[in-house]
Ligand SMILES: Nc1ncnc2c1ncn2[C@@H]1O[C@H](COP(=O)(O)OP(=O)(O)OP(=O)(O)O)[C@@H](O)[C@H]1O
């Protein structure tokens with residue numbers, strides 16, 4: 001449930017409204033399975049993914065990863081997951097692709113040698129090898145989205161969440177991404 005303040009003119013008191021975004025959802029996802037969430041705009045998909053990835057605390061209910069309560073133990077979850085979103089936020093525009101990946105990879109405490117290998121591997125998956133040393137602000141929208149994907153793959157996480165990951169991608173790389181997700185799941 002979200003609490004949102006609705007503004008009423010300059011002097012009016014803010015009207016506090018409660019909004020139920022996700023209600024009574026129960027899902028179990030097995031390792032190696034791909035599960036999709038479909039729904040209209042505003043149905044609660046992003047909210048659900050944010051709760052599953054510890055970015056939002058649910059008002060009530062239980063969320064477990066490997067039977068560990070991740071509302072209590074966020075760190076457990078964060079070591080096991082990654083999230084790939086659509087859009088241009090969440091990466092550093094003043095850095096190059098390689099620098100972004102090195103930064104995010106180092107947050108997962110991957111050793112430098114292994115990280116170098118992973119960076120090359122993910123650059124290949126998203127087809128950005130040639131642009132890897134150009135600052136991200138010079139990228140096209142689709143290239144920034146490819147970087148989002150690379151960032152999400154860098155820690156080789158056990159569980160991957162996606163929220164509109166193909167936003168702005170051309171059909172070639174969108175298809176490749178779907179194939180890659182299939183491969184990861186297998
Ligand atoms: N920060 C917030 N504060 C208040 N209400 C919110 C907030 N974020 C989302 N909501 C509301 O929660 C509901 C679910 O939103 P959510 O973003 O989860 O939908 P969605 O299924 O991802 O939609 P879309 O397909 O447009 O991405 C909507 O009614 C939305 O207005």
Ligand SMILES: [Mg+2]
Nearest residue numbers: 045046047163
């Ligand atoms: Mg959404």
